[in-house]
Amino acid sequence: MAVKFLAIRIRTLTVALICLLAFTAQALAAMTFIYPDDKSWVVRSDHFIIKLNTVDVTGVRVNVNNVPGDLLEVGTPEYRKAFRDMLILQPLWDPGKNQVVVEAFKGEERVETATAEIFYFVGNDYALIPPEYKPISLHTPEREKVCVHCHNMSAAATAGVEKESPCFTCHRKVLTARYVHGPTGTYSCAYCHTGTGRMKYAVTRRGGALCYDCHTDRGTVFKGFKYPHGPVAAGMCEYCHDPHGSFYAMQLRGSVNDICLSCHESVRKGIHIVRTATGEGHILSGRPDPSKPGSGREMSCVSCHDPHGGDVRYYFQSKAEDRMALCQLCHNK
Numbered sequence: 001m002a003v004k005f006l007a008i009r010i011r012t013l014t015v016a017l018i019c020l021l022a023f024t025a026q027a028l029a030a031m032t033f034i035y036p037d038d039k040s041w042v043v044r045s046d047h048f049i050i051k052l053n054t055v056d057v058t059g060v061r062v063n064v065n066n067v068p069g070d071l072l073e074v075g076t077p078e079y080r081k082a083f084r085d086m087l088i089l090q091p092l093w094d095p096g097k098n099q100v101v102v103e104a105f106k107g108e109e110r111v112e113t114a115t116a117e118i119f120y121f122v123g124n125d126y127a128l129i130p131p132e133y134k135p136i137s138l139h140t141p142e143r144e145k146v147c148v149h150c151h152n153m154s155a156a157a158t159a160g161v162e163k164e165s166p167c168f169t170c171h172r173k174v175l176t177a178r179y180v181h182g183p184t185g186t187y188s189c190a191y192c193h194t195g196t197g198r199m200k201y202a203v204t205r206r207g208g209a210l211c212y213d214c215h216t217d218r219g220t221v222f223k224g225f226k227y228p229h230g231p232v233a234a235g236m237c238e239y240c241h242d243p244h245g246s247f248y249a250m251q252l253r254g255s256v257n258d259i260c261l262s263c264h265e266s267v268r269k270g271i272h273i274v275r276t277a278t279g280e281g282h283i284l285s286g287r288p289d290p291s292k293p294g295s296g297r298e299m300s301c302v303s304c305h306d307p308h309g310g311d312v313r314y315y316f317q318s319k320a321e322d323r324m325a326l327c328q329l330c331h332n333k
């Protein structure tokens with residue numbers, strides 16, 4: 001299929017490009033950065049969307065932080081037919097500030113140069129985003145107006161078969177994780193993305209307030225713990241779990257130990273539990289977990305600690321009352 005072939009071919013030409021269009025093409029109108037636009041910050045590096053506002057341009061080159069991309073051929077009849085004056089790229093932003101220069105060519109001649117500064121935010125502390133950058137939403141009436149000719153932008157009927165979900169075409173990536181979260185896998189996107197005001201698909205409830213909706217049994221158990229784990233009691237489920245999916249089981253955002261150590265760094269540095277014959281602490285990874293023989297599970301922090309809390313100190317697994325009882329889950333067996 002021409003469009004598909006085109007999209008794939010273009011993608012191999014560069015790290016970036018995908019699609020384009022132009023319904024209200026005005027000759028020589030300056031190009032518009034649709035998403036993200038100049039001086040905005042993003043948390044993902046998924047799309048960079050430009051409207052050229054003319055169909056006269058034959059080539060476009062995108063330079064990010066002084067690294068020039070390939071010349072993208074946008075003048076072919078096939079390209080025009082599918083995408084018109086739209087340019088949909090998959091950028092690879094560098095963390096922090098990105099200086100973007102987009103050059104448009106007519107044959108050999110450079111006819112336009114436009115620039116934008118985009119801040120790619122990686123981390124948890126939003127206070128670190130410089131104040132001159134503003135947040136941005138793709139799903140506002142003005143921006144959606146540009147897409148609606150070619151894409152179904154309706155939130156209705158999002159649940160069910162993937163091909164019937166209007167979210168599918170553009171948000172495939174959310175589903176490509178190895179472990180996909182239940183409601184994301186069934187395209188029940190709108191359950192969580194109820195929207196608010198101008199941000200059509202904003203998530204209005206977060207963490208525990210959202211998760212316990214469906215995981216009511218977990219809510220009952222977690223809230224009943226005598227010793228609830230700090231971040232769980234604070235409803236910070238999303239710190240550890242990705243609501244869409246991830247490479248790790250239970251949609252964890254990283255390996256168990258990496259997640260735990262991101263807050264409990266002292267455990268990495270110190271001697272945990274015992275000084276063994278080698279002078280180091282107890283083994284915390286890389287060996288089969290003897291308390292779960294045949295499960296294929298390896299030793300990790302959750303071999304001994306319940307990640308959500310417990311009725312015994314340190315949330316020991318199997319409600320082990322003390323150190324000795326815990327040791328016996330694996331030793332002297």
Ligand code: HEC
Nearest residue numbers: 046047137138139147151152154155166167170189193201
């Ligand atoms: C025409 C393509 C397209 C369609 C259809 C689409 N999206 Fe998006 N959406 C985007 C792009 C592009 C972004 C910008 C972020 C990115 O690059 O992933 C975005 C961003 C978002 C965001 C982040 C907040 C925001 O407003 O920028 C949410 C949430 C979202 N989409 C949900 C949905 C849901 C739910 C559906 C289905 C009802 C949907 N989208 C349909 C293209 C689309």
Ligand code: HEC
Nearest residue numbers: 018019021022034082083084086088146147149150169170
């Ligand atoms: C002139 C028609 C047209 C317009 C307007 C248009 N697109 Fe597209 N778009 C396409 C076509 C054709 C595809 C390829 C569809 C496919 O691969 O199934 C596509 C694919 C996409 C993809 C998926 C790219 C991929 O393969 O990962 C995204 C994301 C997207 N468009 C976003 C948008 C957004 C956001 C807007 C509005 C700002 C928009 N498009 C406006 C025609 C258009």
Ligand code: HEC
Nearest residue numbers: 043044167171174183184187188189191192193203243244
């Ligand atoms: C279990 C609830 C839940 C479901 C189901 C869900 N999302 Fe989300 N989604 C979230 C949360 C929470 C965020 C983070 C919002 C934020 O940071 O403002 C988010 C963020 C996003 C974003 C913004 C980029 C990002 O990853 O931070 C996009 C795009 C998105 N979701 C698309 C989708 C699509 C498409 C579906 C359906 C296939 C879907 N979501 C299903 C909860 C959900």
Ligand code: HEC
Nearest residue numbers: 181182183191207210211213214215237238241243250251
């Ligand atoms: C719309 C309902 C719904 C919401 C909201 C929801 N979940 Fe889920 N969740 C499910 C379903 C359905 C499954 C799949 C259950 C299964 O396979 O046993 C699931 C599975 C999971 C699993 C894997 C459980 C397992 O045993 O494999 C985890 C972890 C999880 N959800 C965490 C969360 C977190 C964290 C949130 C909040 C960000 C959340 N869920 C919000 C419905 C929901």
Ligand code: HEC
Nearest residue numbers: 208211212215218231232235236237239240250256302307
């Ligand atoms: C400190 C990190 C962390 C936080 C915070 C956290 N979880 Fe988990 N969660 C985990 C880990 C790790 C596992 C996997 C445990 C295992 O493999 O034995 C897990 C497993 C799960 C499971 C599947 C197994 C089970 O116990 O049912 C569900 C459901 C779940 N979490 C829901 C939640 C909800 C809801 C919240 C917020 C109230 C939350 N989690 C907060 C780390 C966390």
Ligand code: HEC
Nearest residue numbers: 229230231239256259260262263264301302305307314315
């Ligand atoms: C977001 C930060 C965060 C993450 C991630 C985190 N913890 Fe915690 N943890 C805390 C806080 C806060 C406390 C409460 C500290 C206190 O009460 O002194 C705590 C307490 C604990 C305690 C009890 C300490 C005591 O002295 O009673 C244990 C055990 C523990 N965490 C284990 C884990 C494990 C295992 C993981 C990974 C599954 C993990 N933590 C991930 C923040 C975190």
Ligand code: HEC
Nearest residue numbers: 257260261264267273282283284300301303304314323326
């Ligand atoms: C083999 C069992 C076992 C494993 C695996 C384990 N712990 Fe512990 N942990 C304990 C015991 C036992 C204690 C009680 C304190 C003591 O006796 O030293 C404890 C105490 C703690 C405490 C509270 C006291 C302190 O040292 O701050 C934290 C936090 C903690 N563990 C985090 C972790 C993290 C993070 C991991 C994974 C990197 C982990 N534990 C792996 C057994 C274990």
Ligand code: HEC
Nearest residue numbers: 273274276277283287288290291303304323326327329330
């Ligand atoms: C979840 C299972 C598990 C628990 C609980 C556990 N261990 Fe271990 N322990 C292991 C594994 C696995 C090894 C590595 C065995 C090997 O090297 O063959 C190990 C090794 C050791 C060693 C080193 C043995 C040697 O030959 O150097 C000591 C000492 C030790 N554990 C003490 C303890 C103590 C004390 C406790 C209770 C506070 C405890 N363990 C709880 C799984 C566990």
